Amino acid sequence: MDYSKEFIKGLPKAELHLHLEGTLEPDLKLKLSKKNHINIGQKNIKEVKASYKFNDLTSFLKVYYPAMNVLQKESDFYALAHAYLLKAKKHNVKYCELFFDPQAHTSRGVSFKTVINGYYKAVKEAKKLGIEARLIMCFLRDMPYKSAKETYKQMLPYKDKIIAIGLDSDERNNPPEKFKDIFKQAKKDGLHITMHCDIDQIDSIKHIRTCLKDIKVERIDHGTNIVEDESLVKFAIKNKIGFTCCPVSNSFVTKDMKGKEMKYLLKKGALVTVNSDDPAYFQSYISDDMFTLASKYKLCKKEVIQLAKNSFLASFMSDKKKKAYLKLVDEYVKKH
């Protein structure tokens, strides 16, 4: 390998697939549980980590959602996002678009306002850390459409605080078309749109086709099953569709990290990016993900640099801004 882990860590990069709720590290979880008097059934870091028992998306989500009970106050949401941004800085993340799941909080009595104000405060402050941050509001696809509609309505007074709408949670029996109308509305309202097409789901390729051809998303979160249909791969490349891949996360919820598929798509010229998804649970932040993928699948330096460039190219920022960030990457490469 003609590059080191330090080289990857120092590369200016964007993170586009990061669930803020997935950055809840055991120490913060314990701290907030004490502060808010929430019994989480675990008393120390070892016990919290021992509860991380999952081997697919459904079993992961069963651990993931109950942990969120410790998030109660605006300051808790702020603390969570701020802690992630401090970590992101260490990995030289310069720009990030952060997912959050309001329904996971409003469904247990925390107001939308509490959630968005806490997260947005950290997002605004990110500038002080040298990071530009944006928020993507996700709908939980395993909740009824009616709940997504109500959430969209709650969001409208805060529309200027988010950049896009996303779709996450359990894909089983929850196809993208269930949310077609609300995504159409979001587009009309000037928001960007992206959807999860998780790895190896029932009907993965059908869902990817619906997302691309019917709903016309700008990005797909995960989405490597697209390799099953060469005509869709061509379509995605032609239309500059971003793929926010998460190799380490994949290796927790499926049998492999899907590195072969990522490398194939990258070689073809697809906008493949590498991200950490839920780093507190998979114990891997963005540079760790990039290094794990690059070393296991023997990516050359040029491919690693392309991944960093793609992270900006697949973002929802303006072309002018993208150019400025690409220049940062080039300058870094020249020096290293």
Ligand code: ADE
């Ligand atoms: N929520 C958090 N992580 C997720 C993932 N990988 N897929 C779907 N929903 C999620």
Ligand code: ZN
């Ligand atoms: Zn995700």
